[in-house]
Amino acid sequence: MKISARNRLKGKIVEVKKGTTTAHVKIDIGGQVVTAVITNDSVDELGLAAGKSAYAVIKASDVMVGVD
Amino acid sequence: MKISARNRLKGKIVEVKKGTTTAHVKIDIGGQVVTAVITNDSVDELGLAAGKSAYAVIKASDVMVGVD
Amino acid sequence: MKISARNRLKGKIVEVKKGTTTAHVKIDIGGQVVTAVITNDSVDELGLAAGKSAYAVIKASDVMVGVD
Amino acid sequence: MKISARNRLKGKIVEVKKGTTTAHVKIDIGGQVVTAVITNDSVDELGLAAGKSAYAVIKASDVMVGVD
Amino acid sequence: MKISARNRLKGKIVEVKKGTTTAHVKIDIGGQVVTAVITNDSVDELGLAAGKSAYAVIKASDVMVGVD
Amino acid sequence: MKISARNRLKGKIVEVKKGTTTAHVKIDIGGQVVTAVITNDSVDELGLAAGKSAYAVIKASDVMVGVD
Numbered sequence: 001m002k003i004s005a006r007n008r009l010k011g012k013i014v015e016v017k018k019g020t021t022t023a024h025v026k027i028d029i030g031g032q033v034v035t036a037v038i039t040n041d042s043v044d045e046l047g048l049a050a051g052k053s054a055y056a057v058i059k060a061s062d063v064m065v066g067v068d
Numbered sequence: 069m070k071i072s073a074r075n076r077l078k079g080k081i082v083e084v085k086k087g088t089t090t091a092h093v094k095i096d097i098g099g100q101v102v103t104a105v106i107t108n109d110s111v112d113e114l115g116l117a118a119g120k121s122a123y124a125v126i127k128a129s130d131v132m133v134g135v136d
Numbered sequence: 137m138k139i140s141a142r143n144r145l146k147g148k149i150v151e152v153k154k155g156t157t158t159a160h161v162k163i164d165i166g167g168q169v170v171t172a173v174i175t176n177d178s179v180d181e182l183g184l185a186a187g188k189s190a191y192a193v194i195k196a197s198d199v200m201v202g203v204d
Numbered sequence: 205m206k207i208s209a210r211n212r213l214k215g216k217i218v219e220v221k222k223g224t225t226t227a228h229v230k231i232d233i234g235g236q237v238v239t240a241v242i243t244n245d246s247v248d249e250l251g252l253a254a255g256k257s258a259y260a261v262i263k264a265s266d267v268m269v270g271v272d
Numbered sequence: 273m274k275i276s277a278r279n280r281l282k283g284k285i286v287e288v289k290k291g292t293t294t295a296h297v298k299i300d301i302g303g304q305v306v307t308a309v310i311t312n313d314s315v316d317e318l319g320l321a322a323g324k325s326a327y328a329v330i331k332a333s334d335v336m337v338g339v340d
Numbered sequence: 341m342k343i344s345a346r347n348r349l350k351g352k353i354v355e356v357k358k359g360t361t362t363a364h365v366k367i368d369i370g371g372q373v374v375t376a377v378i379t380n381d382s383v384d385e386l387g388l389a390a391g392k393s394a395y396a397v398i399k400a401s402d403v404m405v406g407v408d
Contacts, residue, residue: 003139003193004178004269006103008134019361021223022241024379025133030098035074036131037362037379039196039228039241042140046135055134057139060175061265061401062130063104065093065344066076066123067114071343071397072337072382087157089291090309092175105158105175107296107309107400110344125343128379129197129333133140142239144270155293160311161269166234171210172267173294173311182271191270197333198266199240201229201276202212202259203250207275207329208314208405225359226377243332243364243377246276261275264311265401278375280406297405302370307346308403318407327406334402335376337365338348338395339386 006060009034013052016043027056074128077102081120084111091116095124142196145170149188152179159184163192210264213238217256220247227252231260278332281306285324288315295320299328346400349374353392356383363388367396 011029023043025036034056048054079097091111093104102124116122147165159179161172170192184190215233227247229240238260252258283301295315297308306328320326351369363383365376374396388394 001137001139001144001191001270001272002182003134003137004172004174004182005132006175006178008137009100009102017361019223019359021221021226021228022361024128024361027133029100032077032097034077034126034131035128035379036133036140037128037197038133038140039142039239042133042142046133046138046140048133048135053136055137057132057134058102058126058130059266059268060092060103060105061173062126062399063102064073064125064399065095065104065106065110065114065116066071066125066341067116068121068341069338069340069341069343069348069395070386071341072376072378072386074379074382076341085157087155087291089289089294089296090157092157103175104344105401106344107307107346110346114342114344123341127334127336129377130195132195134137136137139270141268145236145238153293155291158293160264160293163269165236168213168233170213170262170267171264171311172269173264174269178269182269184269184271189272193268193270194238194262194266196228196239196241198262198331199238200209200261200331201231201240201242201246201250201252202261202273203252204257204273205273205275205280205327205406205408206318207273208308208310208318210311210314212273223359225357225362225364240276241333242276243278243375246278250274250276259273263402263404265309275406277404281372281374296400299405301372304349304369306349306398306403307400308405309400310405314405318405320405320407325408329404329406330374330398330402332364332375333377334398335374336345336397337367337376337378337382337386337388338397339388340393
């Protein structure tokens with residue numbers, strides 16, 4: 001499936017930590033780490049695990065901008 | 069202000085494009101480009117412009133994971 | 137790409153209306169219509185148009201529940 | 205209360221699964237199932253349970269579009 | 273309709289500004305002003321206008337926390 | 341860091357409740373209480389606790405409007 005979300009950041013999974021229903025997945029995208037909070041069901045369905053390649057996918061309207 | 073959002077990706081603004089009320093801001097974070105859709109008011113208040121340093125800030129619950 | 141978003145509702149596009157930077161896309165999913173607000177860039181990249189098949193894709197944490 | 209969210213998909217709850225603080229609610233909307241992640245507090249306050257009628261409510265800016 | 277969104281902040285609309293497809297609605301909730309970005313369609317359907325009472329409705333998973 | 345999010349509601353934390361991976365933080369903003377769902381990691385990093393001053397930070401595109 002091709003998706004409208006503007007942001008598809010390619011990287012490698014560095015950690016998958018499951019809670020009761022919710023999992024935290026950390027993806028290294030070129031030196032910076034992105035944390036995704038997704039369902040445990042998604043982790044299982046996609047077979048996510050540390051070391052695998054993955055994309056952090058983010059809708060553009062969910063991105064804010066910060067400055068120092 | 070320190071903020072709870074897990075993801076603060078450091079980069080450089082490569083484009084700011086204003087619409088009627090909404091702006092698209094593109095930030096290069098180490099070779100990959102993140103697009104943010106924010107208000108024109110925010111662009112003005114933060115003085116965002118191409119060439120400036122900025123962070124793409126994303127709440128972890130807004131990040132999805134994709135695999136090929 | 138396979139994506140973690142739990143909700144992928146299959147349907148047919150019934151309307152694409154572009155604004156200055158933002159488009160409204162309406163998808164009929166079995167009699168009920170879902171409205172998506174996405175960028176004009178996404179509309180162009182995916183070639184979205186009325187009559188085409190498409191999915192409304194929604195992260196589970198963005199769905200609320202209402203009762204009468 | 206009438207709400208601005210464009211998408212109010214009418215259906216029937218098929219599953220409510222509570223975690224420590226967060227619940228997963230599945231609603232069948234005409235053959236397709238929508239998963240909502242909401243707080244346990246909301247489940248209790250609205251009295252959500254399998255078999256009850258409910259709406260999946262989604263802000264239009266949280267809907268993405270996918271194509272095969 | 274009763275909705276699962278945890279946050280329903282009661283106030284008074286102080287400004288409605290329409291763009292091409294998207295509107296900015298400002299609601300004063302006890303001295304602090306909340307800005308909502310919604311569709312023009314929602315503004316028309318709900319009859320929103322300055323001076324009217326309204327709620328700012330926000331899903332708890334969309335709220336971040338900041339400290340000085 | 342200065343952030344583009346339009347809504348920064350100043351208040352005082354009245355409750356922090358941690359789950360397995362996710363925490364619920366309640367902030368009183370002038371008599372109305374806002375609930376934020378954030379990661380336990382954020383609670384620890386920012387040192388959030390009942391009685392402390394804090395802001396509820398919300399992107400304008402995540403705010404809906406309701407009327408009675």
